[in-house]
Amino acid sequence: MTRTLFILAAVVLGSVAAPASAADPASPAKPASPAKPASAAKPPSAAKPRPDVLWIYLEDVSGWFSCWGEKLIETPHIDRLAAQGTRFTRFYTSAGVCSATRSAVMLGAMQTTFGVHHHRSSRNNAAGTKHDGIGMIHLPAGVVPLPQWCRTHGVYTFNEGRGKDDFNFVFRHEDFYDHCPAASGWGPALTVAGDCWRGRRPGQPFFGQVQLAGGKYGLGRDATPPPRVVDRAAVPVPPYYPDIPEVREEIGRHYDCLVKTDEQVGEILAALERDGLADSTVVILFSDHGYGLHRHKQFLYEGGIHMPLIVAGPGIPRGQVRDDLVSSIDVAPTTLGILGLPIPGHMEGRDVFAAEYEPREFVVAARDRCDYTIERIRAVVTKKYKYLRNYLTDRPYMQPSYKDPWPVSIRLREMMARGEMNDVQKIFFGDTKPAEELYDLDNDPHEIVNLAGDPAHAAELERHRKLLAGWIATTGDKGQEPEDDAGLIQVLYEWGDKCVNPEYDRLRGQIEPRPAPGRRRPKAAAAKRPTILFVLTDDQPVTTVGCCAERLDNLAMRDDHRPLPKRPRAAM
Numbered sequence: 001m002t003r004t005l006f007i008l009a010a011v012v013l014g015s016v017a018a019p020a021s022a023a024d025p026a027s028p029a030k031p032a033s034p035a036k037p038a039s040a041a042k043p044p045s046a047a048k049p050r051p052d053v054l055w056i057y058l059e060d061v062s063g064w065f066s067c068w069g070e071k072l073i074e075t076p077h078i079d080r081l082a083a084q085g086t087r088f089t090r091f092y093t094s095a096g097v098c099s100a101t102r103s104a105v106m107l108g109a110m111q112t113t114f115g116v117h118h119h120r121s122s123r124n125n126a127a128g129t130k131h132d133g134i135g136m137i138h139l140p141a142g143v144v145p146l147p148q149w150c151r152t153h154g155v156y157t158f159n160e161g162r163g164k165d166d167f168n169f170v171f172r173h174e175d176f177y178d179h180c181p182a183a184s185g186w187g188p189a190l191t192v193a194g195d196c197w198r199g200r201r202p203g204q205p206f207f208g209q210v211q212l213a214g215g216k217y218g219l220g221r222d223a224t225p226p227p228r229v230v231d232r233a234a235v236p237v238p239p240y241y242p243d244i245p246e247v248r249e250e251i252g253r254h255y256d257c258l259v260k261t262d263e264q265v266g267e268i269l270a271a272l273e274r275d276g277l278a279d280s281t282v283v284i285l286f287s288d289h290g291y292g293l294h295r296h297k298q299f300l301y302e303g304g305i306h307m308p309l310i311v312a313g314p315g316i317p318r319g320q321v322r323d324d325l326v327s328s329i330d331v332a333p334t335t336l337g338i339l340g341l342p343i344p345g346h347m348e349g350r351d352v353f354a355a356e357y358e359p360r361e362f363v364v365a366a367r368d369r370c371d372y373t374i375e376r377i378r379a380v381v382t383k384k385y386k387y388l389r390n391y392l393t394d395r396p397y398m399q400p401s402y403k404d405p406w407p408v409s410i411r412l413r414e415m416m417a418r419g420e421m422n423d424v425q426k427i428f429f430g431d432t433k434p435a436e437e438l439y440d441l442d443n444d445p446h447e448i449v450n451l452a453g454d455p456a457h458a459a460e461l462e463r464h465r466k467l468l469a470g471w472i473a474t475t476g477d478k479g480q481e482p483e484d485d486a487g488l489i490q491v492l493y494e495w496g497d498k499c500v501n502p503e504y505d506r507l508r509g510q511i512e513p514r515p516a517p518g519r520r521r522p523k524a525a526a527a528k529r530p531t532i533l534f535v536l537t538d539d540q541p542v543t544t545v546g547c548c549a550e551r552l553d554n555l556a557m558r559d560d561h562r563p564l565p566k567r568p569r570a571a572m
């Protein structure tokens with residue numbers, strides 16, 4: 001009997017999950033530890049089924065809702081939700097930008113712990129080039145993001161708004177969700193229709209997300225802007241902005257978006273009522289970070305990271321207002337606590353309703369590369385103060401950024417160039433950036449009086465320095481090292497000449513022209529490594545061995561000796 005060996009090299013597409021390359025920056029911060037003792041894992045009693053959990057996840061929304069004291073608009077639906085549950089006044093997100101904070105939320109841990117802190121990293125922008133697939137970030141073995149963890153524990157999962165699965169690590173929607181409508185942009189139409197929870201088994205709890213456009217409502221081609229309900233002349237303009245029509249328009253538009261968002265929240269709550277789920281569902285409403293204007297989104301001032309959080313539903317104290325410091329990394333463990341599931345050992349967050357919950361002394365937020373803008377800032381927020389550590393003092397706050405084409409940005413840069421900013425505005429719109437900032441949040445809510453050089457606050461400065469140093473050492477903040485070449489090369493493919501930071505200079509010459517869109521391999525396939533497949537047959541001519549561009553695991557099950565599909569010679 002002869003044995004024929006065929007080597008089908010490097011062409012079997014859609015292979016099994018590729019191992020992390022040496023260039024991947026996401027080596028484990030620490031081995032994933034087993035699930036924590038079930039402090040939050042209250043086993044569901046037979047008489048009292050597990051509640052469902054629905055996240056109303058707001059995009060780019062600052063918490064200017066009337067239940068937080070806003071007078072310019074009314075938000076009755078969000079106010080009602082707050083009255084029925086617990087409202088948090090000191091909720092901070094772990095970053096001021098989508099993918100970093102959303103990655104951390106799903107991990108229940110700081111993005112800096114797992115190397116997923118650079119905005120829109122782990123994206124294969126180099127498809128079809130020699131750099132195809134480099135720099136992808138794979139989570140350490142055993143680190144399971146929240147939706148997948150819920151699924152493995154029998155919870156039905158869904159997400160309306162899959163575009164906001166905006167994570168800086170490799171993942172698959174099919175691992176996360178039982179139901180994730182591909183056609184959906186933003187919610188809540190399918191949630192309101194009841195489509196999202198319809199597929200669960202009788203008695204099966206769900207963990208669902210509905211993504212609302214929030215501060216981005218009406219943006220994009222063909223989108224309908226929110227009704228213009230707020231008088232631009234009436235909006236408050238913080239002292240760190242010049243009082244110009246373009247700034248007033250941005251602020252006014254955000255109010256308009258919040259009114260629309262409140263309506264959508266009302267529709268979602270009505271749908272829960274209609275389907276008999278209102279009494280069994282805990283709703284968690286929160287925002288990923290603040291609205292888009294400069295100094296807010298992407299930055300670590302209050303406008304960027306101090307966000308709304310409401311939790312309401314069965315088992316949650318009603319009508320409470322809490323002022324303990326809560327982080328967005330607490331949302332996942334809190335969700336697991338509500339669902340009665342164990343909390344994975346990698347999670348750094350806390351279940352804020354657990355019996356043994358201890359309020360934090362401080363929360364941390366991190367700013368790292370956003371799009372092509374390389375930056376590194378850390379914030380420590382305590383009960384009264386905020387400490388900011390700026391590591392890259394060789395560049396101003398107003399570096400070139402993706403916001404530059406906006407009308408307001410053009411106007412602000414004109415004013416900067418003409419020297420038209422006053423001293424308070426120059427703090428952010430000037431040429432320099434101090435290494436440290438310390439603000440008294442009680443007495444200086446706009447964070448414009450830097451106390452870092454004030455001898456009267458030397459002790460507080462030192463306390464906050466130590467808190468930050470301790471946190472960096474404890475969590476192994478991955479931002480201590482610059483982003484690796486693979487990550488920066490992917491940024492260069494995406495943004496090209498916009499990448500003006502010096503970190504790009506030595507890599508710029510390596511970039512190839514990207515193939516025309518029609519010639520690019522699909523992203524998903526391009527992200528995989530080539531695989532060498534050995535096919536051993538007993539006395540079978542090659543034409544009886546099937547091989548085509550399918551998943552290796554599917555191919556491996558083929559032992560039926562079907563005729564070989566025709567395929568290009570190069571595919572051998």
Ligand SMILES: [Ca+2]
Pocket residue numbers: 059060097098288289
């Ligand atoms: Ca966002």
